[in-house]
Amino acid sequence: MVGPPLRAEGLARRFGGMTVLAGVDLALETGETVVLLGPNGAGKTTLLRILALLLAPTDGRLLLFGSDAARAPAALRRRIGYVGHEISCYPELSAAENLAFYARLFRVSEAPGRIARLLAWAGLDGTGRRPVRTYSRGMGQRLALARALLHEPDVLILDEPVSGLDPDAVERLQQQLLELRAAGHSTLLATHDVERAAPIASRLAILHRGRIAWAHDGRGADAAVIVAAYRAVVAGSA
């Protein structure tokens, strides 16, 4: 039995006495790109980490492809690609070496070919043996994305992929995300960048104080509407 790639029901997370997520319902259908907006402290990173199986919720249920994530996390991890705030690549190794390492851990078949193709796609095939610590932030982000795609995951989860990038790099990443959507990937991404969110999103949601405060189904929501909704949510919350 296969369900939607991702369905979260009533996810809650407390840290000590502090409630960061207070009941989040979220679904991701195949081929969708869902964009999660929200101010700092809304709980976006915590939510994404739970969805990426890095963190267990204190309440609620998470179903990935119909399977309860709490039960068999290891097998499900293979189907998720995650890019967090940091690139998770070793600074002393080269891009190819980093990808080779992850390929082994994820048991990627035909790794050398796949790595070469991904490096080309990410525009990193000229880096050779240069260690990752010499990369610009844009290059690092592209490598992180390549790493997340290496094992051909069904779901891609990205936490603020464009933060800290210059406009060219943002353009480039935007393009890649559109390509991925066209290729049928299911993606969930969190961002601050309200204007850029509209063109790539199939659906949008705004997270505020640990809850989904606003959701917009379907495309065609223009940036103005989203910005207005965002401001409304942040300014007054009942």
Added chain:
Amino acid sequence: MRDALVILAKDLRIEWRTREGLSSVLVLGVLLVVVLTIAQDPSPETAPTLAPGVLWAAFVLTGMLGVQRAFVLERENDCLAGLLTAPLDPAAIYAGKLASNVVLLGVTQAVVVPLTGLFLHLDLVPRLPALLLVCLLGNVGFASLATLFGALAIRVRAREIMLPLLLLPLLVPLLIGAVQATRAVLVGGLAAASSGLGVLAAFDVIFAVAGWLLFAYVVRD
């Protein structure tokens, strides 16, 4: 497990790349032996009796620094998150890191022990196989606790002092066993070291298993 070996290979490759880091740890080990020896101002007769204590104090101190370095490297760019998104058992991370710490400590000992023999007028050559065994058992025991607490201390405030604070009391049985076994090996032979080796072996088994089981609680949220 394969995953542990993959992690071990990656760690060793990074250590090789950052040779400056490794060599400074080696130099520190030698320096500690020198300083600890000078501080006790040994005569040629008393020098050999100091060796076991000096050696193991030096190994424990360099070992702790080495482990801290290893986990700092893992925290850069949050590589640990990358490992945790992989479909592997956190215990495999433990095993891989444990192995790499044992190797690094072994490399340190390979340099420090012969030099100590020189400084403290010890005839080490006939005793090398026995010393090797003592060092191996001691390394595994040390690394089994140090890997567990290294991962723990890295996320705690005041981590530089927290790691020694937590590790040193727990390591007392290891130190006692290792020093006793080393002393027995230098004076007599392997047979005389049996009680020390017994303590070391028990330490290794208990804490390797404990680390294996508890590592997930330290590393996974």
Added chain:
Amino acid sequence: MRRLLPPLTGLTMLAALAIVFLVVPTEADMGIVQRIFYFHVASAWVAFLGFFLVAGASAVYLWNGSPTADRLAYAAGEVGVLFCTLVLVTGPIWARPIWGVWWTWDPRLTMTVVLWAIYASYLMLRGFGGDDPALARYAAVLGIVGVLDIPLIVVSVRLLRGIHPAVINRTDGGTGLVDPWMRIGLLVSALALILLAAWFMDLRVRGARLEEEVAALRRELDARRGEVA
């Protein structure tokens, strides 16, 4: 039950003090100083109980995340260190007139110091480890590892100084507890200290829960204040 603890503790303490100072005969070899032995040994028992409780509560906490187990582990750690400190203080007071020295490195003393150090580091971790909410988990791991170390410490300290015998055979006062009242005195003292420890732990556990409630209320207040402003 809880309300009975303080008066019960008080009564048992009085009984213990009465027995130790009034009823029990003066020990032949060591004189009056030997009377400290009852609280010294009883403290040691309570300290050990405390450390095992830390490990047990820590294991429960790792298993099901129960905040009560966590508070209990912390309280047991504090009480354990308290009584271990008492052991390390009463010991030298007893030793000085009898052996002529404040301290030796014989197996039992060494073991006590190392145990004290392990659980003192547990308190350091808890107290100064910062605000990471995972700290309770880390402390639990330390609590369990500490108890696993105990048998290793017991065995290894016997290796110190090779086969050199302990300076004084201090099991049960060295010469054995000749008078039945001595045995009773020890048991009553132990009971008194256990009740005292239980009372302390109860206070600490309740205090911890109140601290958490206050912190939660404060956060709530700050959040509301932020909204209004």
